[in-house]
Amino acid sequence: MTHHVEETEYPTTDENGYIKTSWLMNQVKSSNDMHPFSETANFIFGGFNNHIAHHLFPHFHHIHYPKLNKILYETLLRNDIKPNQTTYWGGIISHLKLLKRRSYDDNKKNTL
Numbered sequence: 001m002t003h004h005v006e007e008t009e010y011p012t013t014d015e016n017g018y019i020k021t022s023w024l025m026n027q028v029k030s031s032n033d034m035h036p037f038s039e040t041a042n043f044i045f046g047g048f049n050n051h052i053a054h055h056l057f058p059h060f061h062h063i064h065y066p067k068l069n070k071i072l073y074e075t076l077l078r079n080d081i082k083p084n085q086t087t088y089w090g091g092i093i094s095h096l097k098l099l100k101r102r103s104y105d106d107n108k109k110n111t112l
Contacts, residue, residue, distance in 0.1 A: 001091035002051040005032045006098050007084045027055040028076065032084040034091050036069040041088070052083055 009029040011021035019026070034049040035041035041049045047062020048054075053069055060068065076083050086094055 001034065001086070001088075001095050002032055002048065003030055004098055005084065005086060005091055005094035006101075007086075007094070008032055024056070025081075028052055028081060028083060031055055032086060032091060033069070034086055034088050036073070036083075036085060037066050039066050042066050049088075 008031070011019040011026055011029075013019055021029070031051040031054075033052055034045070036050050036052070038049075042062060042065055047065050050062065050065035050069060053060070053065045053072060054062070056072070057068065073083060
């Protein structure tokens with residue numbers, strides 16, 4: 001649910017095997033947060049629910065993620081970048097829908 005939900009995006013490679021997406025945007029677009037501002041969810045999941053912050057700031061302790069996300073989300077949204085965010089149950093449902101969609105041959109060309 002932190003990476004494989006319906007809204008996450010993965011860059012494709014060019015003919016030389018390189019991606020044209022920056023490291024930062026790849027982390028933002030390929031990660032999913034669940035209740036990113038909730039200190040309770042952050043405590044229960046040990047920061048697992050704040051996956052964008054986890055990838056962008058791996059050396060910060062997870063107890064800081066809810067406050068850090070207020071700044072991070074504000075900055076992303078101000079720059080017209082929508083971070084992926086679900087509820088816990090919404091993430092499970094989205095993950096299962098993605099698995100079902102990806103099981104059909106028509107979608108196999110867009111591999112993860």
